Amino acid sequence: MIVHLNHLQRGQAAGAGGLVSVLFDLLDEGRADPRLLPHLRVHVDWIQYRQNFREAVTVRRAIDTRGDPLALAEVAVDLRQVRPETLREDLARALSAATAEGDDTGRHILLEEFVPLGQSLIWRFNRLFWQHLAAWEEVSGRGFEQALPGSRSDANHPVAVADSVADFWTLLRDLDKHGQLPPEIFILEIGVGTGTRAALWLDRFRELDVERGTGFYPRLRFLLGDYSTPILDRAGAAVRDHPEVSFIAMDALNPIKTLAFLRYRILHIHLTNVYDNLPHDEIVRRDGRFYLVEARAYLPDADRIAAALGFPPGELAQIAGKLLDIGPDYFGDRRRGVAWWRAVWSGLRLEERLVALADLAEAPLPGGVDAVALEEMLRGAPDDIRFHLSSGAAESFVNTLPLLHPRGYLQVQDIFVTQMEEYRQGFRGPGKLDGSVVNWVNGPLLREVGTRAGYDVHFAPFRYREGSRTSILYTTQRD
Numbered sequence: 001m002i003v004h005l006n007h008l009q010r011g012q013a014a015g016a017g018g019l020v021s022v023l024f025d026l027l028d029e030g031r032a033d034p035r036l037l038p039h040l041r042v043h044v045d046w047i048q049y050r051q052n053f054r055e056a057v058t059v060r061r062a063i064d065t066r067g068d069p070l071a072l073a074e075v076a077v078d079l080r081q082v083r084p085e086t087l088r089e090d091l092a093r094a095l096s097a098a099t100a101e102g103d104d105t106g107r108h109i110l111l112e113e114f115v116p117l118g119q120s121l122i123w124r125f126n127r128l129f130w131q132h133l134a135a136w137e138e139v140s141g142r143g144f145e146q147a148l149p150g151s152r153s154d155a156n157h158p159v160a161v162a163d164s165v166a167d168f169w170t171l172l173r174d175l176d177k178h179g180q181l182p183p184e185i186f187i188l189e190i191g192v193g194t195g196t197r198a199a200l201w202l203d204r205f206r207e208l209d210v211e212r213g214t215g216f217y218p219r220l221r222f223l224l225g226d227y228s229t230p231i232l233d234r235a236g237a238a239v240r241d242h243p244e245v246s247f248i249a250m251d252a253l254n255p256i257k258t259l260a261f262l263r264y265r266i267l268h269i270h271l272t273n274v275y276d277n278l279p280h281d282e283i284v285r286r287d288g289r290f291y292l293v294e295a296r297a298y299l300p301d302a303d304r305i306a307a308a309l310g311f312p313p314g315e316l317a318q319i320a321g322k323l324l325d326i327g328p329d330y331f332g333d334r335r336r337g338v339a340w341w342r343a344v345w346s347g348l349r350l351e352e353r354l355v356a357l358a359d360l361a362e363a364p365l366p367g368g369v370d371a372v373a374l375e376e377m378l379r380g381a382p383d384d385i386r387f388h389l390s391s392g393a394a395e396s397f398v399n400t401l402p403l404l405h406p407r408g409y410l411q412v413q414d415i416f417v418t419q420m421e422e423y424r425q426g427f428r429g430p431g432k433l434d435g436s437v438v439n440w441v442n443g444p445l446l447r448e449v450g451t452r453a454g455y456d457v458h459f460a461p462f463r464y465r466e467g468s469r470t471s472i473l474y475t476t477q478r479d
């Protein structure tokens with residue numbers, strides 16, 4: 001058995017010590033199958049998201065691609081959720097469920113079958129949230145930004161916005177000096193939220209342009225793209241003072257598909273907190289072998305949840321499907337629909353299993369990423385590692401680069417892992433925010449993808465808010 005301490009959270013010594021002691025008591029009492037022990041790994045985490053997809057103690061079993069059990073098994077413990085009074089019972093149940101014959105699903109309502117994480121229905125819930133944001137906020141009584149660290153989005157930090165405007169203005173002046181400034185100056189923001197950043201940015205740009213007398217503002221064509229029409233409408237109200245803004249319903253996964261007419265023409269593209277909201281897969285490497293993480297969504301404590309939701313347990317999966325297809329109006333009374341949706345979201349957990357891959361090429365690789373790129377990314381990474389295959393982010397990145405003008409740049413503010421070692425030093429998601437999914441993004445993967453496409457990719461810390469975990473990815477075409 002190997003015990004992995006995956007976090008550096010201070011003040012958790014007693015919790016971790018208590019866990020190891022209970023574990024050894026159970027082993028002394030013969031509560032673990034001796035065949036399991038040589039292959040068992042116990043992962044001790046401290047999950048920073050108050051809401052997440054894990055129970056305090058969970059089991060991950062390994063199978064081959066035919067579905068036959070393999071020896072590897074993992075028990076994962078979230079110290080933050082552990083309750084000393086139930087730890088012993090939870091661990092004993094996990095040790096018994098971790099054997100090939102074990103089963104822990106009796107008390108669950110399954111909402112789907114096992115699928116690669118990127119295809120789980122949590123992403124449909126995420127989309128539902130952005131499509132029906134106003135209804136959710138009306139019931140929760142607070143805006144989505146209040147669920148963020150510091151209760152505000154780093155997108156809207158006034159100094160960061162002013163610096164972004166100054167950098168862009170400098171680029172325009174340089175292009176102008178060399179007679180290379182196009183008559184129309186295109187700029188794109190994807191995943192626009194409240195539209196506050198766009199409004200601040202445009203206000204500041206107009207101000208600077210007037211101050212310097214450069215006449216760039218009237219040539220500006222600012223595009224706001226999002227897959228949620230209600231979000232675009234909300235952003236429209238925020239930028240109503242700026243008539244040259246266009247609103248584009250588009251999927252962040254494939255911007256070039258919607259904007260092909262702007263290939264090589266956009267001088268600046270910005271996204272904040274969008275990559276962390278796109279579907280991803282995860283890969284685990286144990287003893288030199290790769291496994292794909294598959295997940296299935298479930299509701300624990302079936303009877304309690306069913307009683308609270310007012311439907312028999314057997315109907316919950318079907319009703320959740322209707323909610324995802326139709327939205328909260330499916331219930332006739334929208335407020336009741338949102339209350340139901342919030343209860344399901346709050347209860348929803350993910351059970352995981354590890355599916356052995358013959359090699360990395362068998363993983364569901366996003367377009368623009370091949371096994372060689374992954375091997376390059378893993379060079380020098382810890383042998384034993386669980387990392388994100390940031391499928392949605394990589395796809396979006398690859399499908400955004402062709403829009404950039406040869407002197408243009410893409411700027412992405414997000415929670416990036418910038419070195420592979422960081423995957424061994426804390427929980428990197430997915431976490432739940434109020435209604436949506438949040439997930440760290442694999443920076444080394446994007447660096448590798450960018451390099452192969454002929455772009456330089458840099459990361460800098462977001463220095464505008466103390467304690468911020470955000471980094472800024474900056475991409476330009478290589479000379």
Ligand SMILES: C[S@@+](CC[C@H](N)C(=O)[O-])C[C@H]1O[C@@H](n2cnc3c(N)ncnc32)[C@H](O)[C@@H]1O
Pocket residue numbers: 130153154155190191192193194225226227228231250251252253271272273274277278
């Ligand atoms: C977490 S919010 C960030 C909003 C804003 N950029 C900020 O930082 O405050 C994510 C935004 O991305 C949008 N979004 C998420 N997935 C998307 C997708 N696949 N295509 C287009 N927009 C998407 C959501 O509708 C929402 O506006």
